[in-house]
Amino acid sequence: MKKPEEIAREQIDQKLKLAGWEIQTKENFNRLASQGVAYCEFCTSDKKFADYVLYVEGKIIGIIEAKKSGYLLSGVFAQSSHYANFIPKGAPIFQNAPAFIYESNGEEIYFCDLREQDYRSRILSYFHTPSSLLNLIKSDPLRNFLKNIPLLEKNNLRECQYHAIKNLESSLAENHNRSLLQMATGSGKTYTACNISYRLLKYARAKRILFLVDRKDLGSQTLSEYENFKISNRSFSELYIINHITQNTIPEDSQIVIMTIQRLYSILTNTPLTEEDEELESSQTLQNVISKIPYNQSIPFDFFDFIIVDECHRSIYGNWRAILDYFDSFIIGLTATPSKLTFGFFQSNLIYSYTYEQSVLDGVNVDFWAWRIETNITQNGSVIPPKSLIIKRDKRDRKIIYEELDEELAYSNKDLDTKVLNRSQIRTILTEYKKLIYSQLFSERKSEDESKNLAYIPKTLIFAKDDHHAEEITLIAREVFGKGNTFAQKITHTNKNSKEAIRDFRTNPNFRIAITVDMIATGTDIKPLEVLIFMRNVKSSGYFEQMKGRGCRSIDDQALREVTPNAKSKNKFYIIDCIGVLDSAKILSTPIIKGDRAQTPTLKKAIEDIAKGIITPQNTSLLASKISRIAQKIDKKDEAYLQKLLEETFIPPIQTPLQGNFGENKEEYDFIPSNSLLSLSKQLYTLSNILEEDITLHPSTPTPLTQEEQKEQLANFITAPFNHASFRNSLINIAKILYIYIDELNTDEVTLSQPIESTNQIEDFERFIIEHKDSILALSILYDKKKIHITQNALEELKQKLQESQIDIAKLWKSYAKKQNKQSAYKNLTDLISLVRLGYQQIKELHSFAENANKLYELYLGRLINKGIHLTKEQRNLFDTIKECIITEGYFSQKDFGEYFADEGGIAYANRVLGDSFKLEVCLEELYEALVG
Known part of the structure; x- marks a missing residue:
């Protein structure tokens, strides 16, 4: 048996050879035998031996210290x-x-460049090539340049973009190899990435940057952003070489490389990649976890200095993580909705967070209003009576079969659009939406010409459950609106021209409704979009936020009118909830990890593993669970067919049946051939326990077999049906619900159509302020109208108490605004005064404190004029400053003069300016009383 030291040396030698090093010993040493020579057991001047000394072109350049495995x-x-x-x-x-x-x-390789400031070892996947080390030694280290990037100037950057870039450069200067940027959809993540790329190429002298996407159309979108990015009136592509990689070669002169992670995997592993795979999101194109990327001489691990990962909330860190681990690169993540897994991968180094709520307040994005449409069948399902002649469609070829029901077919709302499709339900929802457009949602756009109204309804995106559901919605939408093929179109992964369709939806005034499943759910920028209709539920919080983000992007008024001629501006978008998506509990998007997998295998994969003889506690338990669910939902004909196949796969009972008594729990179980899916499920589950818990078996009759042989015999017996392709394929096909019934007998009707108001926030708040009117100072002042000033400290205390009671002030404000049909948002701490007064019913309408205070201020100035008092310029400036302070903080005291007018002389300055016309104390009290009351 080899010693750990020998194992390690063999692995090190192998990796050095992969990188192009020639390994030599004292006996055959020739430092010029190759560009790179690794000399083993090099004797140092203090008579010690370095395991490897690296020579490049005859000169010593590095040291390797080898340790045991x-x-x-x-x-x-x-x-x-x-x-x-x-x-x-x-x-x-x-x-x-x-x-x-x-x-x-x-197995592991640590590397350190001693020329770096604050040098730090980092883990590499392989050794550098001799030519890579030669290039490195000829220039200053990248990490030193990162510490000396010139200060960023704001210029035309948005505030959020400026802080994102500034914080990223600070993170890189501190040698953090992973940095996460959370930026709301629509805030310009890709534009920010273009700025980052330019500064890294120019000031950090980066040789190559990879922009990684997980869908082909997003790569094209990114390429356009880079090509349109200007630096001093010159385009990015004039200064640097940009390549969008759609084939399996990367030009070496590339400085910006854009590609999908699927394409990168294909290049690194020399694995074929279909065009369809690249059109899908990365999470849909790889079932197995990649364990390690083999060394690739054409794309070595140091090929990219930086990797920008777009939409980095997705499953890239599960199945595809080994690709990122292969490279020795700084990794920069961009997302609007990071998950726990995202934070974990980026080592919790969230360098900047710009949320959707902040983007709405800044006017970068628009807020959403919600409307709920409920129908009888959406909520309750329906029943098709026996003897009914019903249409049954094959999902594979769309072939229609007419079938007379032997017994009634009852379906719940969960079966809708998967097991049973009711066209009346779809038609009812779309008809209700058609009515709402100009009566409730966009009434200001209604004209006398009905044909123009229908021609330019707001750009609308409908989320369907699957491709077949999307197909039905598309056809019915054209019918309901009385329009043609251009008006309503399906955009899903089955569209060969999906890229052109997305572009057309963005710019064509005649294309008004798009129906999708996942294709436009994330990443795709369609600014004129004003309505999202959810006809499918979404349980992932991150995914829902991404879908919601399709509608939030702001757009210039003129640009909006070019595609929606009857619109004036986009100041909101609507979510039309037809399925309860806003009510359903959301979960974080994290993969289920079993063993070394980063996501649960599909039914097909689990069955194939069993057929190959890979019978483990994990896959038998998983298969038991999946088969149990299938048994509960299949119809009687399919069940009978599978039972017949199970009987055909019959094998004699095992030689020494385990009956009655085995294991610590003394469970009783007869191992006989399964004759139903449920019995097969139960046997697989029992098998998983026996394999996992190392149960001692006690057969009812003596046997010469060992325990392990008995378990193997039992496993082969229980899983025997999976050895037959007919059973495997039938089970997989039936599990897909290949047929869908079309209910044309039951008509639907709207049971609820109304705006969704967050009344809980309002009710909680109004209950809170009554309960605490005596214990919280700010509430006490406003409730009793006490002659005590509301200070910033008092408002901060109220804010903290509200947060402790789970009352979100921004959402509360939004709830009141929606209730009163206003466009308004919570901005300043003093807006709490307006909220409390509204809650106490001291005022009837919601206005920001600033808006109200400015009006009252003008009235106060008018009263002064009526008294014959005309302010000097200096007095007016003084009063304006006091007014602004009251608006932001609630009160202005005499000591504040020392802060706000320190350079002018504080209170002495105020007294001089006011002169004999005003007494300072009286002036402050009058202003406070006028603005706050």
């Missing part, structure tokens, strides 16, 4: 760097001492 490397640097300091005098060497230090146990 499994050795922890973080404490080895002192030893390896010691060798670097004791290279014999006169030895040919780059820059007087080896610059590059490695430690390795065969």
Whole structure:
């Protein structure tokens, strides 16, 4: 048996050879035998031996300290760097001492560049090539340039973009190899990335940056952003070489490389990639976890200095993580909706967060209003009576079959559009939406010409459950609105021209309704979009936020009118909830991890593994669960067919049946051939327990078999049906629900159509302010109208108490605004005064405190004029400053003069300016009383 030291040396030698190093010993040493030579057991000047000394073009450039397999490397640097300091005098060497230090146990490789400021070891997947080290030694380290990037100037950047870039450069300067940017949809993530790329190429002298997307059409969208990005009136593509990779080669002169992660995987592993795979999101194109990327000489691990990962909330860190781990690159993540998994991958280094709520307040995005449409069948399902002649459609070829029901077919709302499709339900929802457009949602756009109204309804995106559901919605939408093919179109992954359709939806005034499943759910920028209709539920909170983000993007008024001629501006968008998506509990988007998998295998994969003889506690338990669910939902004909196949796969009972008594729990179980899906499910579950818990079996009759042989025999017996392709394929096909019934007998009707108001927030708030009117100072002042000033501290206390009671002030404001049909948002701390007064019913309408205070201020100035008092310019400036302070903080005291007018002389300045016309105390009290009351 090989020793751990020998195993490690063999692995190190293998990885050095992969990188192009020739390994030599003292006996055959020739430092010029190759561009890169790794000399084993090099004797240092203090008579110690370095495991490997690296020569490039005959000169020493680096050291490798080898440790045994499994050795922890973080404490080895002192030893390896010691060798670097004791290279014999006169030895040919780059820059007087080896610059590059490695430690390795065969599996792991630590690397350090001693020329870096605050140098720090980092983990590599492989060793550098000799030419890579030669290029590195000829220039200053990248990490040193990152510490000296010139200060960013704001210029035309949005505030959020400016802070995102500034914080990222600080993170990179501190040598954080992973940095996460959370930026709301519509805030310009890609534009920010263009700015980042330019500054890294120019000031950090980056050689190559990868912009990674997970869908092909997003790559094209990103390419356009880079090409349109201007630097001093020159386009990015004039200054730097940009390549959108759609084939399996990357030009070496590329400086910006845009591609899907699927394409990158295909290039690295030389795996074929279909065009369809690249059109799908990465989470849909790979079932198995990639364990490790093999070394690729054409794309070495140091090929990219930076990797920008777009939409980095997705499953890229599960199945595809090994691709990112292959590269020695700084990784920058961009997302609007990070999940727990995202934070974990980026080592919780969230360098900047710009939320959707902040983007609405800043006018970057528009807020959403919600409307609920409920129908009888959507809520309750329906029943098709026996003897009814019903249409049954094959989902594979859309073939129609007419079938007479032997018994009634009852379906619930959960079966809708998967097991049973009711066209009346779809028609009822779309008809109600058609009525709402100009009566409730966009009444200001209604004209006398009905044909124009229908021609230019707001751009609308409908989310369907699957491709077949989307097909039905498309056909019925054209019928309901009385329009043609251009008016309503399906955009799903089955569309070969989906890219052109998305572009057309964005710009064509005649294309008004798009129906999709997932294709436009994330990443796609369609600014004129004003209505999202949910006819499918979404349980992932991150995914729902991404879908919601399709409608939030702001757009210039003129640009909107070019595609929606009857619109004046886009100041909101609507979510039409037809399924309860706003009510359903959301979960974080995190993968289910079993063993070394980052997502639960599909039924097909689980069955194929069993057929291959991969019978483990995990996959037998998983298959038991999946088959149990199938057994509960299939119809009697399919059940009978599968039972017949199970009987055909019959094998004799096992030689020594385990009956009655086995294991610690003394469970009783007869292992006989399964004759139903439920019995098969139960046997698989029992098998998973036996395999996992190491149960001792007690057969009813003596047997010469060992325990392991008995378990193997039992496993083969229970899983025997999966050895037959007919059973495997039938089970997989039936599980897909290949047929869907079309209910044309039951008509639907609207049971509810109304705006969704967050009344709970209002009710909670109004209950809170009554309960605490005596215990919280700000509430006490406003409730009793006490002659005590509301200070910033009092408002801060109220804000904290509200937050502790789970009352979200921004959402509360929005709830009141929607209730009163107003366009308004919570901005300043003093807006709490308006909320409390509204809650106490002291005022009837919601206005921001600033808006109200400015009006009252003008009235106050008018009263002064009526008294014959005309303010001087200095007095007016003084009063304006006091007014602004009251608007933001609630009160202005005499001591505040020392802060706001420190340069002018504080209170002395105020007294001089006011002169004999005003007494300071009286002036402050009058202003407070006038604005706050």
